Amino acid sequence: MSIFRTSLRIVAAHRLYVLVYLVLLSMLGLLTAAVASSSQEDGQVVEEDPAVAVIDRDGSTISQGLTSYVESQGDTVSLEDTRRALQDAAAQDRVQYVLIIPEGYGEELVAAAQEGQDPPVLDTVVSYQSATGSRVDVRSSAFLDQVYDHLSLSGATAQEAVTLAREAVDQSVRAEVISVASPSLPERFRVFAEFSLYPLFAFGLVSVSTLMLALSRRPVRSRLASAPTSGVVRSLGVMATCLMVGTVGWLWVLGLGTVAFTGADAADSALPLGLVGLALFSYMLFSVAVGFLLGQLGAGRNVANAVANILGMVLTFLSGAWMPLEYMPDALAPLTRITPSYWVDQVIQTASTAPSLNSDTITTMVGQCAVCTLFALAVFSAGVAVGRPRARSSL
Secondary structure (H helix, E strand, O other): OHHHHHHHHHHHHOHHHHHHHHHHHHHHHHHHHHOOOOOOOOOEOOOOOOEEEEEEOOOOHHHHHHHHHHHOOOEEOOOOOOHHHHHHHHHOOOOOEEEEEOOOHHHHHHHHHHHOOOOOOOEEEEOOOOOHHHHHHHHHHHHHHHHHHHHHHOOOOHHHHHHHHHHHHOOOOOOEOOOOOOOOOOHHHHHHHHHOHHHHHHHHHHHHHHHHHHHOOHHHHHHHHOOOOOHHHHHHHHHHHHHHHHHHHHHHHHHHHHHHHOHHHHOOOHHHHHHHHHHHHHHHHHHHHHHHHHHHOOOOHHHHHHHHHHHHHHHHHHHOOOOOHHHOOHHHHHHHOOOHHHHHHHHHHHHHHOOOOOHHHHHHHHHHHHHHHHHHHHHHHHHHHHHHHHHHHOO
16 A cells, blocks of 8 residues: 555645646636526527617608607607707617608608508618617518508508507517427536536646656655565556546546536436536546556656647547537548547537437447547556556666
8 A cells, every 4th residue: 555655645745736727727617617608598588678769750640650669669768859969879879779750751651652652761770789779670660561551452541550550560479499308407517517628637637647757756666666565566556546536536527517507406417417427537537548658658747738738628629518510620520539528528418418318328328438438448558558668677
């Protein structure tokens, strides 16, 4: 157990890596997930009421009906019928939609409808900072189209056309976001789990490579070699320490995401949560294996930090965690599938978004975790192969 205790002391002496790569980066992931969009959680489409104003210079039945309809589409604001007042309202964005009805507009619209000509044009001022003004403009045009159709097709009077048009446009349908089934895990948990691929990889790689570098120093190696233990016991002690370090990072990431974003619903989502945990555990094994390989190669701290940050971000990017794979260039598509992070992210997305998990889906997800574990075994085997000649040469 001396090699195990020595390894733990070495890792504890480099606790700054734990603070930076694990705690701080995971907190950044927590913040990123916390601000993730949740606009569809209530299942309703929320409309913002714009500020509207109507300058009616006509006073006819049609203009009064149009004024009443436009004012019903938002919060009415009183404006003076002066050029300065209209300019100030538009420049200061106090009103999102201003409708100006010129004198004689009602008579011109009736005449145009009876003669089959184009309706007269209204003056409008639409805010450039909000889409709500454009929405009101579209609705006002739809109202006038109804009035025009009733005047031209049915020969209705101005008052009848306004009444019929108002009844038609008021028959609106309430819009809702219909969800077939709720996802297994919260959206914010998925965002956090995907972002955590980077800190989990960086922490495991830097911590393990630092440990291996410290153990490879001649004074430490000589002291461990003089201990009354076999080489197999020493190797098992080093492996146990590496796995313990990686497991600490894995437990921190999984526990932080579970507590922050699932809470009391964790028991109801035990299966998908366990599959996400299995995926992150397999990725932790890969990060530990890469750190072990760098330690066997004798890479220094600067190299380890550079590899952890650059390779960690590249793998996370290629997994589709930070950008959907559909948005990537076609040349990158084959490359993503030969990275362990891709298979891990597939598990995270499926476990988080699927409303239910059947046996075939679970088998597929376990197989994807196994692919990542095979990557870890391959890298670890390369580290063992590299370390044997170096160990013999140092004797």
